[in-house]
Amino acid sequence: MFGSRLSSRGLLAAALFFLASFDVAHAAPCQFEEQGEGHVAEVIDGKSFRLSDGSEIKLVGIEPTGATRAERIAALSTIIADKDVSLRWGDDTPDRYGRQGAMVFVAPSGTLVQGLLLSEGTALVSTEITDKDCAASLSAAEATARTAKKGAWAGSAVIKNAESADDILAGIGRFMLVEGRVVSVHQSGAVTYLNFGRRWTRDFAATISRRNVAAVESAGMALKSLENRRIRVRGWVEAHPGPRIEVVRSGQIEVLGGN
CATH class of the missing domain: 2.40.50.90 (OB fold (Dihydrolipoamide Acetyltransferase, E2P))
Structure with a gap:
């Protein structure tokens, strides 16, 4: 009788463990279709x-x-x-x-x-x-x-300095992380520019088209609030004519600190 009762309890515990593991596995991130x-x-x-x-x-x-x-x-x-x-x-x-x-x-x-x-x-x-x-x-x-x-x-080459426009331009067509202080947030036509320098045609900038503003600000980060903040931007580097990264969602921008 005792053995039977222990066995039943063991089976119950195993069943509960299985269900808990099942729930955890299906609740884990990146569990798509x-x-x-x-x-x-x-x-x-x-x-x-x-x-x-x-x-x-x-x-x-x-x-x-x-x-x-x-x-x-x-x-x-x-x-x-x-x-x-x-x-x-x-x-x-x-x-x-x-x-x-x-x-x-x-x-x-x-x-x-x-x-x-x-x-x-x-x-x-x-x-x-x-x-x-x-x-x-x-x-x-x-x-x-x-x-x-x-x-x-292990080295310092992963993140590029936003002030080193030539260094960033050398990586045209590559995926890159760029870090620096946003000097100004400027809108021109349907595009908002996060400028990291005063020379708009030569210095690095992150660009956000009007159709993507809502997606970028979805995490509660207003673009205008990034002025004078240090941020890290990730994406594919293009030249227009200075180095640019197009931002299409909030995950591409990481706020690092204050002024």
């Missing part, structure tokens, strides 16, 4: 790989930081080479290169690949994640590497 699973056959570059069925997968939410293609491949290979993975994302439409975007989880642990790369300092949070909980989780992983000075964060 299931898009399938497969076995990794080849790592193509720092953010894409090929499954054994021939389909190509692109890691969403990050940009690799490796100095060379070989370094980027090595960083991703360490995590997923010859592993089974599961895919989650809200859209299974391939990009123009035929790659399916996804949050990728290593089986059977369920560890998020993007989170591992970020926490090791071999990737940066990109600008494409709109889900706030997922974006916060990825940012926390990146902050872990930054605090520990791991990977790319």
Whole structure:
């Protein structure tokens, strides 16, 4: 009788543990719609790989930081080479290169690949994640590497100084983090400029088109309030003619402090 009662209690405890684990797993960040699973056959570059069925997968939410293609491949290979993975994302439409975007989880642990790369300092949070909980989780992983000075964060080259326009211009077409004090917030036509210098045609600026202002200010950050504040901006660098980063959502701007 005692053994039977103990067994019943054990089964009940196991059932409760399973349910709790189930709830936690489904409440975790970046748990988007299931898009399938497969076995990794080849790592193509720092953010894409090929499954054994021939389909190509692109890691969403990050940009690799490796100095060379070989370094980027090595960083991703360490995590997923010859592993089974599961895919989650809200859209299974391939990009123009035929790659399916996804949050990728290593089986059977369920560890998020993007989170591992970020926490090791071999990737940066990109600008494409709109889900706030997922974006916060990825940012926390990146902050872990930054605090520990791991990977790319071991040096000072990751974040560019907004006052060094030529240095930023050298990275045209690349994903970059730029930090500095906003000298002025100026609107011209349908575009708002966060100017980091007085020479508007030469110095670095972040630009926000009118259609994106609401999305950028959705976190309670009014653009005008950024004047004379130190901020960090992330995104793809363009030249118009000075270096520019277009901001389309609030996650691209991080307020660092006061004047």
